[in-house]
Amino acid sequence: MNTITVASPKPLDPLDETTSLEAPATARALGPDILRALAILLVMFVHLPEEAAPLPLAGIRPYGWIGVDIFFVLSGYLIGSQLMAEAARRKTVDFKAFYLRRAFRILPAFLLVLAFYTFIPSLRDAPTMQSAWRFLTFTVNFGLDPRAGGTFTEAWSLSVEEHFYLVLPVLVVLLKRRATVVFIACLVVTIVMAGVGLRFALWQSQVGPAVEMQAYKAALAVYLRDVYYPTYNRLDGLTFGVVLAAIRLFKPLLWERYMPPYLVLAVGSMFVIAALVIFSARGPFAETSLPLVFQPLPGAVIGFPLFSAGIALILGALLDLQSRIGRWHLPAVSGIATLSYSLYLTHKGVYHLDQMAFGKDNLLGLSGFVIYFATCFIVAATLWFLVERNFLSLRDHLMPRPGRTGEA
Template sequence: MARQIRGDIQGLRAVAVAVVIAAHAGVVLLPGGFVGVDVFFVVSGYLISSLLYREVLITGEVSIGQFWARRARRILPAATLVTVVTVLASLAYMSLIDARQTVVDATWASVFAANIHFAQEGVSYFASDISHSPFQHYWSLAVEEQFYLVWPLMLFGVLMLTRLATGRNPQRLPRATVAVLLVVVIVVSLGWSIHQTVASPTTAYFSTFTRAWELGIGALIALVPTSAIKRLPRRDLEAMAAIGAAAVITACLVITSATPFPGIAAILPVGGTALLLLAGHAHGVTAVGRVLSTEPFRIVGDWSYSLYLWHWPCLVIPQAALGRTLSAFEAALAILVTVTLSAYSYQYVEMPFRNGRPAHRLPRRRALVLYPASASLVLLVAGGAWLWTGVQANDNDNPAITVDGQTGTPQVDTVALVRASVNAARSRQGIPGQTSPSLIDIKKSVADVGECDYQQNVRKLCQVGVEDGTKTLVLIGDSHARAWIPAFDLINQAGDWKAYYFVKPQCTAAHVPIAALGSDERFTDCSDFQDWVMEQVRYLRPDLVVVSSSPPVNGVFDGDRRVATTEGIIPLLRVGYDELFLELQSAAEEVVLLRDVPKNADDPADCLTTGDPSLGDCMFTPVPRSQILGDVAVESASAIGVRVVDPTPWLCYQGECPIVIGNTLSYRDSDHITTEYAANLWATLGRAMRMIPTNGIPDPTNPDEAVAGGSEG
């Protein structure tokens, strides 16, 4: 076991951080550069376990407090500095909404639970948009810190059990027992990783349980006696190092964002790193090791922690400020800033807490105070940032747009209010001071689906609406259909309907095989869901089926070929809608297509909460692709005899779509209407759907009218 960090390991760290930064900066030759994180995991498992094993050999025990204190001095100072600076930079350069979310992310990062947070949020590490969190890279720090928390306790437990079994303190490391424990952890974790990579890719990527085997591999290598490696012929060590280096390089070149990961694919970079560590485990220097031990590699390896911390916010925050991905020159400039910041933080933050005056003043267990101190500082900054964003979001007294003094009720003319809102935007009026939802909460405006969240592959029926309603409604579609649920909830109450909402995000309603988001693979869960939905419709025999769906985002399949062009999608989508409507007509009394809403090219939330925008700055014209593919559904429905309800006049006027209608925010993102605006449209939609009378209906949003209506019925 090495008594100091080997030069080849520092070089390996340099390679790992370099490929991660290159991949994140958009270097096309290294699509799999993100596997550098897996290299870090193996190296961390190796180094940390080497320290723990050596302590057992010297003292016969593990000092958990001292171990955690060393980790605190090593990790917390630089991580805290980057966290605080990132929060402040986010306030300065990001929209209020993104900055507020950054505050939440920083809080999770400060307690080393970022991986849990991003998994719960359903964040895609490989998302192609620019809305990444500046703290997304902290997920790997969280995994390592969770490992540092648990692994010493497990090793301590092994020593205690050995002591109980033998009746005395172990004089040497119980290698066989530790090896068995590590093999079990590795096998179980790898198996879980392979399973979860297929079953729940987002969770699999961020989960400590799916990554524990990578750290365990490093810990297992550290357990190998150096004498066993010394007995190997020189040519075998050279071959191990060469094969290991080739495996890591190959992983960076051939693994892509479309590769299911970690799972089986992670074996390539992890195995390569393991071979490189083994080849130098007995202090022998291979040809690869000599290259990795050269001064440039060692310097980058020394800075690798700071480089990793700084690179992501240096890339993400400028993207958010510019509202687009960085050009090659801009990305290079961001990397230059990263290197500069890393050099300073390594010299003036990392090193002092490791070997300088702060390290001497915080010896051993006293350094544990860094954990609460770091969290407290971050929470203090985050709390202030949270309050500041809330104040900024409501810092004006601009009036709402009205028609005859009304901003949006069942009695107001919806089309007239939209027209007035467009005219207000054209005249560059300011954003109303009080909006529904509030600007800061716009992203939270998502309809609740209760227990029947079909995004999670639930297979059950959930009846809503009037429990013993005389008529049955079925709503079918994707997240765009889900956005209409608040309107249908009110329509159900006013019109005596019981309802079932079969909505699955990203699953286009048309019976056509679609590609999963961000992948070249089929979205098989969608096809399975469509089959199940048709079974339920045939069973329910509803009075009305409403179809509402967006076009496929990532293309459709023609046989085994993915088709992504608009021209190629049109005929396949038309066939899919024809099949859907014909099947529904045979199982329901009536079928209605609720045409898809117009799509914005940009996220209106960014416009509304960046700088000092007017209504005109955030008004948009619909994206042509969405309009064209929306016409396909309309043409199919019209040809088959399915009635079409077009909500465009309730959202746009003369080809322009305001983001604020009255005092209500109409869209929560580029293509989903807010729950509040959907609820405002309940009467307009209900009449268009012929689900409620054209007049004289009780208003379920008004308790007095709802009670009166119920008593009259």
């Protein structure tokens, strides 16, 4: 069998945030920035009230929840690339450095926002909130019933990411010398199919009974709690991101020969479109007011892996096209991508503040849309400049990584 080896690891694609908004454009890969900016805008749209969505965007808003799945693919690719390249170069992974760098990247802004929600209840975007210890231990996505704690629920995806950070370095070290192409392929298929089977079983046993009784609000809460939020059901995007990183790092000639970028872009787009068609098929929920995030059985079971695979292919194609699209001057895209984490942490709370400051009736239509997005970016930029940027600079001063201009 063909073992997975690397003779001369090529440099990683600069994917994650640089330490400064003023960093040169060449320090970033535009394709990932496009996907990251798209992801955060979609997430912001889904939390925007329908009355404040301009008509051209009204059809996009219900699909905004898929932005999180785009983030998962990007994270899988970025973290997978870093860890596997390090393991190939140094024969091991520096666990201490990896976890410290992740802590500097994730925790400062997160803890500050959590502190505001915890100690200033008037800032909460919902009447109830999960216990602070669940946020601090990144277990908030297990058993998360939005009816019993709706404030800062967007932290569920951060919990998924943290679990991924804990597990992947260990897997990379364990599998580095023993893994074969066949073994890795079987592992990936097992992870994806286990997710498919588990979501199917949970939907049938937990969600289905509530649907049969037409208790749709209860069914939505159960679906989010048991199917949508838990880490073990959301591994598709992270897995396909890691697979993309492994192929591009260890089998670059194979990728280049059989995966021409325009063909990959077309196939990935077809996967995404197919997933969106499945997500749009509402079945028994067609006549209800349930949000699109609540998926009937087909979407909940196969929609996630299909969409994630499509995004991974699109990401791979965009990385291959960097020499062409990198010449585009799109500072707004890079700016949004840079602020994406701060935007994600604060956008729901900002809309609540907008309601307090301007009144709910003044946040309708185009004016409400403009106010919402303007205030979101003002708050996010403030958080970035005061917290994120300073801690990233401190991290890079304490733990420099020579030769890298754009990394996590």
